[in-house]
Amino acid sequence: MGVDGDLYESLRMELRRGSLTLGVLARLREERYGYTLRQALAADGLEMEESTLYPLLRRLETQGLLVSEWREEEKRKKRFYKLSAEGEAMLLRLLDEWRRISRSLDKIIEI
Template identity: 50%
Template sequence: MSDEQFEKLRQELRRGILVLAVLGSLRKPHYGYSLRKQLQDVGLDIDEGTLYPLVRRLADQGLLTSEWQQGEGRERRYYQLSPEGAGLLESLTAEWQQLNNHVSKILEAGNGPD
């Protein structure tokens, strides 16, 4: 497999996971940079060109609320889960856990006796 093929598949795999990670991170208010930093701190590196459009799309879908707040000498737009977003996060988390369990079983089955 070429590096280009791997990168395309890796991005596809990460796309849905990033939505879940962003929603989970926004249980507490964050502005763009603080959200990006939190994700990086747990090992999910996401560039601004991916993060900011994703956050705006989630806000447009009513999954996030936002408000301008003064912080560290300048105004920043803080985002947080809306009630609808919190409900969706709960559902997506359950789905993620179920899928992760199924995929783990499949991957482990390749390592053990049939």
């Protein structure tokens, strides 16, 4: 990949990190378990590895933004996640900020 490729990949991952959090919060306005969440995000063009998704879900739950519960479905135990009331409020605040940043960047880069 070379130095330029390594730098690009590092900057790309930095750029994606906040976007992934916002995408996960937005998708969890509806209850989902990890696999269906990953599928829904990928269908919208926001793919992520399980090794990225599950630690993110645990962190968001620890922060009080998600609630989860284990349930048996199709003879398998699955952990279902959904935004908490705090998560819904935080999502609205973050979406406002995202839109503000997006408008500013559109002006700066003249799209």
